[in-house]
Amino acid sequence: MPPAVAFVGWSGSGKTTLIARLLPELRARGLSVAAIKHSSHPHPLHRPGSDSEVLEKAGGIPSGFATPGGVSLHYPGEPAELLPRLIGQLGVDLVLIEGFKEGPFPKVEVWRKQLGPPLCAGGMEVIALVSDDEAPQGLRRFGTAEVAGLAIFLMRRLLDRPA
Numbered sequence: 001m002p003p004a005v006a007f008v009g010w011s012g013s014g015k016t017t018l019i020a021r022l023l024p025e026l027r028a029r030g031l032s033v034a035a036i037k038h039s040s041h042p043h044p045l046h047r048p049g050s051d052s053e054v055l056e057k058a059g060g061i062p063s064g065f066a067t068p069g070g071v072s073l074h075y076p077g078e079p080a081e082l083l084p085r086l087i088g089q090l091g092v093d094l095v096l097i098e099g100f101k102e103g104p105f106p107k108v109e110v111w112r113k114q115l116g117p118p119l120c121a122g123g124m125e126v127i128a129l130v131s132d133d134e135a136p137q138g139l140r141r142f143g144t145a146e147v148a149g150l151a152i153f154l155m156r157r158l159l160d161r162p163a
Helices: 016-029 051-057 079-087 149-161
Strands: 004-008 033-037 065-068 070-073 093-098 109-110 129-132
Touching: 004 016, 004 149, 016 033, 016 149, 051 065, 093 149, 129 149
Parallel strands: 004 093, 004 109, 033 093, 109 129
Antiparallel strands: 065 070
C-alpha cells in the first residue's frame, strides 16, 4: 500500500495551491502520485436524474461513469473506512489528500496566521507545517515557496527514499 499524507488547514490557507505545486515536483523526481480531495460537506457525485445516479440508487457499488476525458467511480460509505482500502488499489508511489483532518494519515498543516491558530497548537499531530508566518517551535516548517524542500522531506519521511 502506498503511503498517503493529508494536507490540512483552515479554509483558504492554500492547501489546493500547495498540492498543485507539489505534484509536478514529486513527479519530476520519478514518483507516481495520486491526489484526492476530501470534503466534510456532502456533495452530489451524480447530477440529479442522471443515468449514473439511477445506477447508484439501483445498487451499483461502485457506480460511476466513463467519458473520453476519464473515469469516475463512486464508492458509498465513510471515507475513514474506504480511503485506506482504495489507496491500496491505486498503483502509485504516494497519495496526497487535501483535507481529512480526522483521517488516519500523517498530516502536513498549511497555515496562515490571519485565518486562526495553527491546528497543531490544539493537539493535532502534524509532521510538518507550511507557512510564511512564525510557527510553533519544534515543528519542521517550510515556507510556501519551499516546495522542493517539502518534496524531499516527504520522500525521505514517507518513502525512505533520497530525493
